[in-house]
Amino acid sequence: xxxxxxxxxxxxxxxxxxxxxxxxxxxxxxxxxxxxxxxxxxxxxxxxxxxxxxxxxxxxxxxxxxxxxxxxxxxxxxxxxxxxxxxxxxxxxxxxxxxxxxxxxxxxxxxxxxxxxxxxxxxxxxxxxxxxxxxxxxxxxxxxxxxxxxxxxxxxxxxxxxxxxxxxxxxxxxxxxxxxxxxxxxxxxxxxxxxxxxxxxxxxxx
Amino acid sequence: xxxxxxxxxxxxxxxxxxxxxxxxxxxxxxxxxxxxxxxxxxxxxxxxxxxxxxxxxxxxxxxxxxxxxxxxxxxxxxxxxxxxxxxxxxxxxxxxxxxxxxxxxxxxxxxxxxxxxx
Numbered sequence: 001x002x003x004x005x006x007x008x009x010x011x012x013x014x015x016x017x018x019x020x021x022x023x024x025x026x027x028x029x030x031x032x033x034x035x036x037x038x039x040x041x042x043x044x045x046x047x048x049x050x051x052x053x054x055x056x057x058x059x060x061x062x063x064x065x066x067x068x069x070x071x072x073x074x075x076x077x078x079x080x081x082x083x084x085x086x087x088x089x090x091x092x093x094x095x096x097x098x099x100x101x102x103x104x105x106x107x108x109x110x111x112x113x114x115x116x117x118x119x120x121x122x123x124x125x126x127x128x129x130x131x132x133x134x135x136x137x138x139x140x141x142x143x144x145x146x147x148x149x150x151x152x153x154x155x156x157x158x159x160x161x162x163x164x165x166x167x168x169x170x171x172x173x174x175x176x177x178x179x180x181x182x183x184x185x186x187x188x189x190x191x192x193x194x195x196x197x198x199x200x201x202x203x204x205x206x
Numbered sequence: 207x208x209x210x211x212x213x214x215x216x217x218x219x220x221x222x223x224x225x226x227x228x229x230x231x232x233x234x235x236x237x238x239x240x241x242x243x244x245x246x247x248x249x250x251x252x253x254x255x256x257x258x259x260x261x262x263x264x265x266x267x268x269x270x271x272x273x274x275x276x277x278x279x280x281x282x283x284x285x286x287x288x289x290x291x292x293x294x295x296x297x298x299x300x301x302x303x304x305x306x307x308x309x310x311x312x313x314x315x316x317x318x319x320x321x322x323x324x
Binding site: 002003004005006007008009010011012013014015016017018019020021022023026027031035 | 212213214215216217218219220221222223224225226227228229230235236237240244
């Protein structure tokens with residue numbers, strides 16, 4: 001296996017990273033990451049920007065959408081403000097996430113992503129009660145895989161979901177929207193799904 | 207978190223467009239287009255390419271560097287290295303076969319009176 005690229009602690013990259021190979025972030029990246037390989041945002045690492053990789057693992061902080069061609073794994077130490085899209089998505093119990101979840105074969109193909117701007121400066125407590133994706137339900141015809149102990153996957157937003165178009169435009173999510181959510185358009189009302197329910201789902205799968 | 211034992215690494219096939227800064231060593235097998243400002247030792251390896259100014263503790267160029275270099279300690283251009291740009295460093299070494307297209311700016315202590323025309 002080739003040596004993975006590394007942004008160590010104490011190092012800041014302002015700009016975009018793209019190309020082939022694996023990448024480990026222990027420092028700070030302010031910009032988009034698009035790689036054909038494994039991306040790991042380690043605990044202590046922080047990324048402000050949209051990330052796209054064959055697989056994404058988040059143990060640190062991410063402010064921006066995460067797109068995995070194969071999978072997105074949000075581990076227990078993670079703080080994420082942004083959407084998660086991949087054929088397989090795992091969110092570990094203890095992780096803090098604010099954003100939609102889109103699971104399915106086509107989810108990893110979407111390149112549309114948006115940076116959730118102020119989140120890196122945001123204290124952890126502010127995202128302690130994130131709003132999650134609409135109505136998580138088993139995907140029709142989804143092949144069951146042995147779920148990891150902490151996993152909430154496999155779940156997916158079915159095509160027939162009534163909460164809106166399957167691929168909605170990513171929106172800018174600010175911390176303020178947590179306290180006073182912006183009025184939703186009449187045609188788009190997202191039922192809130194809060195962390196307790198997510199933990200319950202996780203517990204049921206244990 | 208100021209000093210980590212790990213060094214930054216830009217692998218082959220990876221492109222960084224933008225700036226890198228921090229207190230670290232750095233190896234580059236890939237491509238960096240932008241500013242590098244790190245206090246440690248930077249190695250641009252044979253397959254590596256840097257386009258942009260570098261402000262580093264020291265630099266070993268085995269690949270291609272296009273841009274001005276300021277090294278507080280040393281600049282070494284290896285046999286396979288190609289540096290295009292002006293360089294300033296306390297110590298500069300250029301291996302046979304290495305290419306340096308630009309000016310070297312070092313502190314030079316000439317004998318007293320040498321430049322005063324007789």
